[in-house]
Amino acid sequence: MLRNKAFVKKTKKGGVVSVVKEHYLRDDIYCGAVPCTTCGHSTPVLTAAPASLDTVGPHYLVPDTNVFLHHIDFMEHPGTKDVVIAQTVLDEVRHRNLQIYNRLRTVIANPDRRFYVFSNEHHKATFIEKTDGESINDRNDRAIRVVAQWYSTHLAAHHIAIVLLTDDLGNRTHAEAAGLHAVSVRRYADLFSAVPELVDLVGANGDDDGAVPSKPEAIEYDEYLPPTVLTSGIKAQRFFQGTLSVAAYNALEGSIIANVPGAADNKIYVQGRKALNRAVVGDVVAVELLPRDQWIGAADQVIVENDDDPAVDGDGDVTMTDAAAPAAPAEPAEPNPNALPTGRVVGVIKRNWRPYCGTIDKTSVSMASGTSTQSVFFFPMDRRVPKIKIKTRQAPALVGQRIIVSIDAWDRGSRYPSGHFVKVLGPALDKETETEVILLEHGVPYEPFSQAVLNDLPPEGENWLCSPEELARRRDLRHLPVCSIDPPGCTDIDDALHVRNLPNGNYEVGVHIADVTHFVKPRTAMDTEAAKRGTTVYLVDKRIDMLPGLLGTNLCSLRSNVDRLAFSCLWEMSPAAEIVRVEYTKSIIHSKASFTYEEAQTRIDDDRNQDELTNGIRVLNSLAKQLRQMRLDRGALTLASPEVRFRLEGDAQDPVDVELKELKETNALVEEFMLLANVSVAEKIFATFPNTAMLRCHPTPPPESFLQLNQALEPFGITLDTTSSKTLSASLDAAVVPSNPYFNKLVRILTTRCMMQAVYFCSGTLPRDQFRHYGLATPIYTHFTSPIRRYADVIVHRLLAAAIAHDSFAYGEELTNKDELAKLCDNLNARNRLAQHAARASVELFTHVYFKGKTLVEDAYVTRVLKNGVSALIPKYGVEAAITTDQDVWKFDPTLNALEAMDGSTKLRVFSPVKVSIEVVEISAGSGAQKVVMALVDPKPSKVVAAMEVDKAEAPAPAASSASTSRSRTSQGRQKRQRRA
Known part of the structure; x- marks a missing residue:
């Protein structure tokens, strides 16, 4: 049956046009229920024996749109099954919240959940027209009621009830008037005794309309403007x-x-x-x-x-x-x-609310209440997020567990937001649980690769071999003395190098990068998943791969003694590291050895080793030193960060030692040639794709970023000149205090924190003068050398293949659509930041495990001065934390940005050496979260002197005790307020 749908549409120029669309109605759209014998469908979805509700017996659910928008966790629970989703609802969800729509589609695709999409808008018996004076929302609510009514009549002979699920009181009233079963989400959860935990998944806005509002709390926020x-x-x-x-x-x-x-x-x-x-x-x-x-x-x-x-x-x-x-009104502030x-x-x-990981506040739980519903507080792991109030029947069982909670609402009269319980992750402080928390909190996709992704892998698996046809399209470099140099235990080897003498006295230097794009083709499921993940995430004890292991640690990994496909950069260099020419080619290589940094360094240092590979590494090291000096002469920065490495032992991978990472000459060797390859490739792809090259820039930091650091350096007679990266580099080299060998590294650490974040960008979105990489002092830069673990490098490989026209490389919109590449850059930047934060959180977790039950005293340096404390860094462990100081002992001097002892014995400034105690404690009672706590051990001025000064200044001798007590109590109250501010 053909109908016409007419509506008006506003044009871009402000005009109004009438649009008529054909709308087909059919009578062969099936109900999707197994017991139905009249529809004649071949693949029914809804079971013949659905779960029973206390009031109506076996039933199917027909939810309205807001049920999915506000209670998606409830609908995703495995206990919610046999659901009819009207096409009207599915379309509304897609238009109003794409993220929830995607989650809903995932549930629909799971055959165990039995979610059936019913095309009511194309069914003769269920399609309805909008009436005059009826809003779109009212029309859609009526359409959903019509679906519920049709199913009730259609399945009446099979004794299966239809329950309309809606929190809209008006919708329920109309449904009940028509003889339908209609309940709110919370009421349904209360009645559905087969799955009692569903009650906890009901959002705070899932109560029946007309409920008595909660009593306003002490604070009332301002109403938002329209x-x-x-x-x-x-x-x-x-x-x-x-x-x-x-x-x-x-x-x-x-x-x-x-x-x-x-x-x-x-x-x-x-x-x-x-x-x-x-x-x-x-x-x-x-x-x-x-x-x-x-x-x-x-x-x-x-x-x-x-x-x-x-x-x-x-x-x-x-x-x-x-x-x-x-x-309290005070004197006018200056x-x-x-x-x-x-x-x-x-x-x-x-709103950017998301599911939050954390712990129930055990002090808010009544352990004697059994399974009755309680209102309790939830502490998010992210300390930037306020506590969340939730209602749950499982409160006693959730104490000590890491759980997930979602925020539903935050009313004006409520001090804290309200939310609902989603699921339990595991025991708090368990390493596996805490690692999962880290991944969830930082949005790291860690689910196993889907079957669709695995289907894109070579069917031969580990037995894959390069075909003769592919070999003919590549340059055969298997005869060259290629080797790789990587950290210990590295299995995803992206890069390898070689060098050989040329007849003219120059060198041929090669950087060979895993040819991931041979296996990861555009617009495949694997490519889509790699783009979504963006990067491999490295935690202390595990790695979350961007690509399946068959590729990342096997077929693409440039392991020794096997043939591997590569994308090679070949330079002719003079002995002075001057580049004569550069060439790019797809190749096949055969690495002769896989060294660790330490093994390669040992070979360089041992003069007895005179084999071809060792001598080649020595030549590469000599060239790398010259390349590095040329970079530094151009103004490249040498910065630092307090990175640590844990030594793990046993099946539980417990940290038994922690130390700062030590960099060797071979680290710099590899770094220099990777940087050179990235710069060379950036120039090539930009020349070919001036509007759609994927590049990486490091913006110039604003001068005001260095104000506090320069103020801290004044007492040492040092100033960082930030006019350019070259002047800053020279300033950093000169920032030396002979009596303190760690001083220069600390300055470089603090300088790093003044920098802007390096980001990916599409070349057509920025002017040419903003391409510059400030830290590397190069006018153009990209990432080419790690395609196993970075998706940006995959795109760059495709760009380079097109730029050199390798085997008439075919490419499409994925390399020429500027807008789409810009969006991809935004995603990759976000994924990169989250991966960095997750890695740091993993280090923090293992730091907590290492220091648990220990109280150590170590040397540290002040890195920041605050009014009531300092931040200090322990070089030995790379651990930094805030220290609260006693305000009866220390006073803040804003002119010097220093804390001065009341007895005048010492001052604490940035860079001041101190001794601190370090231990791990629970953040607050009931939170289940831990943090590193430092306390000042030395210097520690006398508190008695401060009290005596107060006595002399504020009171005669007989009342000194009273005055001192009053000041002490006032100070205690002030410190409490500061802690809670």
């Missing part, structure tokens, strides 16, 4: 839009990137609970700038904990822990010359 007001305000620059970042050490300090006219900083700071106004890290927010006299500096205190409930201080008075608490743009959140443009 979207129309926000949009117009952003255009008029009354408001600023940006993604909210939150400080790792203070959950109540946020910021967005914004260009404020007349401000030196490109950030707007948002400080305090009321100013943040229910925004969570990652949310896209609209911020209103406060008057300039209300601008404040960035938070400069150590925040000890995140336990910010109202408390009673030492004097028995209620302590207002809110940044919005009314402040203008702060260091004040930064400060604002408040007036609206949320887009």
